[in-house]
Amino acid sequence: MLVLSADGKRIFTSNIASGTVTALEQGPGGGWRATHIAVGAGPEGIDMSPDGKEVWSAHSQDGGVSVISVETKKVTDTIARMTKHSNRIKFTPDGKRVLVSDPEAGEVVVIDAATHKEIQRIHTGGQPLGIQMEQLGNRAWVALAGEGAVAAIDLDKLAVTDKLPTGPGVDGMAWVK
Numbered sequence: 001m002l003v004l005s006a007d008g009k010r011i012f013t014s015n016i017a018s019g020t021v022t023a024l025e026q027g028p029g030g031g032w033r034a035t036h037i038a039v040g041a042g043p044e045g046i047d048m049s050p051d052g053k054e055v056w057s058a059h060s061q062d063g064g065v066s067v068i069s070v071e072t073k074k075v076t077d078t079i080a081r082m083t084k085h086s087n088r089i090k091f092t093p094d095g096k097r098v099l100v101s102d103p104e105a106g107e108v109v110v111i112d113a114a115t116h117k118e119i120q121r122i123h124t125g126g127q128p129l130g131i132q133m134e135q136l137g138n139r140a141w142v143a144l145a146g147e148g149a150v151a152a153i154d155l156d157k158l159a160v161t162d163k164l165p166t167g168p169g170v171d172g173m174a175w176v177k
Contacts, residue, residue, distance in 0.1 A: 001013065001044055002014070003046050003048045003055060004048075010023065010026075011023075011024040012024075012048065012055045012068070014046045014057060015036075016044055019038060020036045020037055020039060021036075021039050021046065021057050021068060022036050022037070023035040023037060023073045037068055037075060038075070039059065040061070040064045040066055041060075041062040043057045043059055043060070044060040044086070044088070045087055045090075045101070047089050047091050048070070049091055049113065051095055053069070053070055054067055054068060054076075055070060056089050056091070057089070058088065058089040059086050060087060061085075063086050063102075064078055064081050064082065064086065065089065065111070067116065082109055083104075083109055084102055084105050086102065087100075087103050088101045088130055088131050089131070090133055092155060093134075095113055096113055096114070097119065098110070099131050099142075101131055103128055106123060106126065106127065106128065107121045107122060107123055107124060107128065108121070108153065109121055110122065119158070120158050124142055124144060125144060125147055126145060126146040128142045128143070129143045129145050129170070129172075130171045130173045131143075132175065139155060140152075140153040140155060143166075143171050143172070143173055148168045148169070148170060149163045149165050149166055150164045151163050152164070
């Protein structure tokens, strides 16, 4: 898993086995410098805030989340165990909330991005994995692997409003133009 800055000069990658996130930065001569940042156990899901100031890393093995400053490449906060298995993580387009999928609980946890506090848990059924946000809409789409569907979550109501059948094994998603 990785996330790329808007200018393409910073890449952050999850390193599950080592419990680190690697920050790769392109220097003036085009070369790349790597900084390894210790986070929780089993970092997997990763996303960058829309303003490009923070990277959030979901820990698949300890259920927590690390908040990393893009500028300093240091953990500024750790949100303790909030899930059985933090799998994927995604900021809402406005940057105000963060969604974390928990496949073992069948839930998506909604976190306030400013306070780092839980707002709500949304029961999705299936095993929520990948999360994709509508950029111009007000919905999140969540892959439900065990159910073979994609759930639409209304970001105003913080509730599942629809499910679309996909077939078995749905996980990662992307928008195609």
